[in-house]
Amino acid sequence: MFFDAFTLKSAKVLLPCVAAGFAIFFLTNQNVLLAAGALTIMGILGLMLRWPEMGTLVVLFAIYSNIGVLAMRPQTAIQASAGSADQNPRIIIVLAAMGLFLSLSLVHQLLIRKGKLIFDCGFILLSAFLVALLMSSLFALDGRLAGARVADYLVEGLVPYFLLINVIRDFSTLRRATWALLLAGSLMGGFTLYQRATHTEDRIYGGLAQMGTDVTLTASGQERSLRPLGTVAGRGGAEGQLRAAGPIGETNRYGQILLVLLPFAALTFRTERTRTLRMFGLVAGGLILGGLLLTFSRGAFLTGVVLLGMMTSMRLVKPRHVLASGLGVSVLIAAFAPAVVTRMATLEDLKSLIFHTDYTYRAPDSSAIHRYVLNLATWHVFLDHPIFGAGPGHFAEYYSVPYANRVGLIETTKKYMGHNLYLETLAETGVIGLACLLAIFFVIMHELWKERRLWMQSNPEIASWATAFFLCLCAYAISAVFAHLSYQRYFWVLVALSSAAVRIIRSMREEQEMPFLNQG
Numbered sequence: 001m002f003f004d005a006f007t008l009k010s011a012k013v014l015l016p017c018v019a020a021g022f023a024i025f026f027l028t029n030q031n032v033l034l035a036a037g038a039l040t041i042m043g044i045l046g047l048m049l050r051w052p053e054m055g056t057l058v059v060l061f062a063i064y065s066n067i068g069v070l071a072m073r074p075q076t077a078i079q080a081s082a083g084s085a086d087q088n089p090r091i092i093i094v095l096a097a098m099g100l101f102l103s104l105s106l107v108h109q110l111l112i113r114k115g116k117l118i119f120d121c122g123f124i125l126l127s128a129f130l131v132a133l134l135m136s137s138l139f140a141l142d143g144r145l146a147g148a149r150v151a152d153y154l155v156e157g158l159v160p161y162f163l164l165i166n167v168i169r170d171f172s173t174l175r176r177a178t179w180a181l182l183l184a185g186s187l188m189g190g191f192t193l194y195q196r197a198t199h200t201e202d203r204i205y206g207g208l209a210q211m212g213t214d215v216t217l218t219a220s221g222q223e224r225s226l227r228p229l230g231t232v233a234g235r236g237g238a239e240g241q242l243r244a245a246g247p248i249g250e251t252n253r254y255g256q257i258l259l260v261l262l263p264f265a266a267l268t269f270r271t272e273r274t275r276t277l278r279m280f281g282l283v284a285g286g287l288i289l290g291g292l293l294l295t296f297s298r299g300a301f302l303t304g305v306v307l308l309g310m311m312t313s314m315r316l317v318k319p320r321h322v323l324a325s326g327l328g329v330s331v332l333i334a335a336f337a338p339a340v341v342t343r344m345a346t347l348e349d350l351k352s353l354i355f356h357t358d359y360t361y362r363a364p365d366s367s368a369i370h371r372y373v374l375n376l377a378t379w380h381v382f383l384d385h386p387i388f389g390a391g392p393g394h395f396a397e398y399y400s401v402p403y404a405n406r407v408g409l410i411e412t413t414k415k416y417m418g419h420n421l422y423l424e425t426l427a428e429t430g431v432i433g434l435a436c437l438l439a440i441f442f443v444i445m446h447e448l449w450k451e452r453r454l455w456m457q458s459n460p461e462i463a464s465w466a467t468a469f470f471l472c473l474c475a476y477a478i479s480a481v482f483a484h485l486s487y488q489r490y491f492w493v494l495v496a497l498s499s500a501a502v503r504i505i506r507s508m509r510e511e512q513e514m515p516f517l518n519q520g
Contacts, residue, residue: 171504182288189292192294195244246291256483263471314470314471376407396418
């Protein structure tokens with residue numbers, strides 16, 4: 001009897017191990033990276049048996065650092081590793097694995113901890129945005145393209161949002177989730193700074209430190225070539241300044257996803273209890289800021305200045321810390337990116353374009369003109385399709401070239417997105433889609449602001465958490481004036497965390513108020 005019981009118990013352990021061994025052997029013969037990925041997934045699943053929230057933290061780190069997608073790409077194709085799910089099918093595989101981890105965490109919340117599914121106001125608003133996309137698709141020229149964009153939104157937006165708000169249910173998990181994003185930002189910024197400090201711009205370090213390019217246009221407006229901001233002079237040396245593009249391969253978007261992490265770095269430095277963690281927060285902020293500077297993104301710089309002013313006025317950082325940060329930024333610019341000053345000085349030339357003055361002597365650069373033209377083009381597309389828009393994904397594919405050329409400032413021969421989240425949403429989904437998108441911003445930010453105000457007197461530390469998430473969404477909302485909704489998974493992850501923060505902070509306040517209500 002004992003032998004039979006022992007044999008049965010051993011079989012339960014050995015059979016899965018044998019099956020896993022054969023699976024790994026098969027995958028190794030097919031693809032080493034596939035086998036490594038399978039081993040990693042199995043390891044994480046094993047850790048989740050002991051720490052169920054491990055899967056959530058791994059998902060947040062992997063999505064924000066893009067490391068999961070990069071690991072599945074060969075070195076020669078690494079710069080195609082970001083994009084959207086329809087452009088790179090491997091992203092679907094990675095997001096499916098991430099969804100598996102989150103689903104297991106959700107099962108633990110529902111079955112072990114006896115929790116209930118959460119359908120918050122944010123989920124309702126995101127569902128309304130889905131309806132707006134579907135309605136716009138009905139009137140679109142290309143139903144297949146519209147369907148692909150709707151599928152992207154489901155895979156990278158609505159489904160991850162629903163899973164994240166259901167697995168992040170308490171303050172400790174929210175705190176560790178914030179650290180997961182900071183670690184991802186530190187990794188990205190650290191590789192960027194190391195690359196610049198060692199003058200190894202010709203190496204991309206597995207895709208984590210890609211370099212960006214700008215489009216050069218001739219005087220007549222014709223596209224001439226793709227060029228970096230500077231030129232690389234062989235291995236180990238560089239001439240001029242190259243723009244950092246991080247793990248997603250796009251400079252302005254890389255600057256944007258780093259920028260929104262700065263309030264979290266300030267939050268950890270302000271609220272963490274131990275000096276070690278506060279120092280880690282300070283170091284994370286320095287690495288993230290350094291990577292941001294090396295993107296040379298003018299939109300991110302302008303938003304960063306506004307964000308710093310807001311963090312100071314909302315007392316997330318102290319004035320003396322602002323002065324110290326300014327000194328640190330000056331040192332970073334002098335040491336690694338002196339061309340930042342020259343880059344920002346080009347913004348002065350935009351006044352001739354905005355106010356329609358003569359700019360024959362100091363004309364704005366072609367990038368600024370092109371963005372201005374595309375913004376006008378999106379507005380004219382909206383005027384022609386005001387209610388439901390032209391269709392998801394349709395502006396770049398069908399309208400950007402003809403409508404941009406109608407403006408007449410510059411000839412456009414290549415299909416571009418609108419370079420403005422709000423105008424492009426207006427062009428593609430009409431007033432209905434834009435209203436849903438703005439409602440997502442407004443409702444979550446309003447709730448964060450309300451919780452900040454209610455906690456300010458009783459517990460400034462909790463108020464600081466509401467402040468940080470509010471400023472994170474503010475930073476994205478402001479920077480979206482200069483950027484369209486590409487790499488949308490980053491945006492929806494931030495929205496999900498902010499919505500979870502609202503619910504958690506509100507529940508803490510209600511628990512604190514409950515004894516007083518019972519006494520009454």
